[in-house]
Amino acid sequence: MLEVNQLEVSYGTIKALHGVSLKVPEKSIVTLIGANGAGKSTTLRAISGLIRAGGGQVKYDGKEITNQSPHAVVSKGLCHVPEGRMVFANLTVEENLRMGAYLRRDKAGIKEDVDYAFTMFPRLKERISQLAGTLSGGEQQMLAIARALMSKPKCLMLDEPSLGIAPMLVRAIFDQIVKINKERGLTILLVEQNANLALAISHYGYVLETGKVILEDSAAALRQNPQVREAYLGD
């Protein structure tokens, strides 16, 4: 469904990605793990059009989308939940969700999806008219995911959904990620520093190091891989 070939990105004269290739098959959860600065977020940002790729190719749904503008990418059903959540702090929870549905015109469908978001994350319903900036980190992450789902994506890219969030909420959020993958058939590309958590829910994984894919395998195999165990699973 999503295919990245030899993607290259530079920040000024510094090369951040040296030809990253990966495949995300339909209805699967694929994870990208690696240390800080390995290029995980950069990969997602280049796919969604937030930064320019200097080389390589991004294909989605069989069509090339390399270096298209972010709004064009979302409109094709590929939605990116950025690192640090980026909820609209001075808008209410409800307005944030409405922003998620920005490209949609079907009022009835939008309402249905708001209700679905609230059954997924009941805490958001309690805070519907609160400003998003007043939510806790975990609640903001829930809102960021719910907001992205409002665009009715077929593929969701999640950047560090566990970052800076209380462990109990991390569990709730990851449970929901698995659930939307199973129930709604959503394809998910997950970037995580917490490799343990990510590999536990994924089907396939890529290990990124200094802008290159150094290892790829099924998630189960990666969890058994001694190299991965030592470097990323804290053995």
Place this chain on the structure above:
Amino acid sequence: MDQFVQQLLNGLFLGAIYALIALGYTMVYGVLRFINFAHGDVFMLGAFGGLYVHKALAPLLNALPWPLALAVVMLASMAICAALGIAIEYFAYRPLRNRPRLNVLITAIGVSLFIEYTGQLVFGATQQPFPAIIPRQNISGLGGLTVTMTQVIVVVVTTALLIGLRYIVMRTRLGLAMRALSLNPTAAALMGVNTSVVISFTFGLGSALAAAGGILYASLYPSVDPFMGIQPGIKAFVAAVLGGIGNIPGAALGGMIIGVVETLVTGYSQKLGIPSGYKEGVAFIILILILLFKPSGLLGKVEREKV
């Protein structure tokens, strides 16, 4: 007492016009984080737009009742200036979108000078009288107070435009996108907002308000010249900072305050023992005080970077 109320009223009428200009500064700052110093010149172009539209359509307009004629002149000039504002952003600022903000700021000053001196070339350097689209008559029955029809229209039009703007910003899809963009451009883009479209829309909206302000201002002091935008422009900028830059109600409030304070200083200059020429400095004293004691402005929120 009567004199005080009179001065207060005069200040509010002037302040309403500053408010209309200040909104453009604050909205553009909201979406692009820079001060469009050419905004005061769009205000000037709005006044000239009114003058020329009136000249061109004079036979038609004279046959209409004056409120309708005013509406035609105003809407035409607002549309012209909205298009100009969008063009200024497109040709002068958009190519610099990813450059340091200082580059855009300096460009804005360049655009401002360009408009002023092109204006001088096209319109002539001398003051021209502004037609009495609004009848020049006093409203009777207010006791010792003098209020002209023009002043009443200033308040009516400003109020209507502020309500309209509030509706656009709070209730429409583009308004929501504007707010989202000003809060987090990256997230807005990821939600499918075409940032360029929203930025153009913001420039159009701000320029239309400035044009309305220009026509009202020209009706109040019935003359126009190519440099008439400089002083009101700078004062409206101070008003936007006073209210909290990026904050829409703040800009309206700031405009009112600057208008009132300036008028009171002029009105009481003899009693206070300061020459009336100092009224032009009042706005800057307020600017210095605000920057010293409350840089975020009256209604502005301190921007904190969340990590």
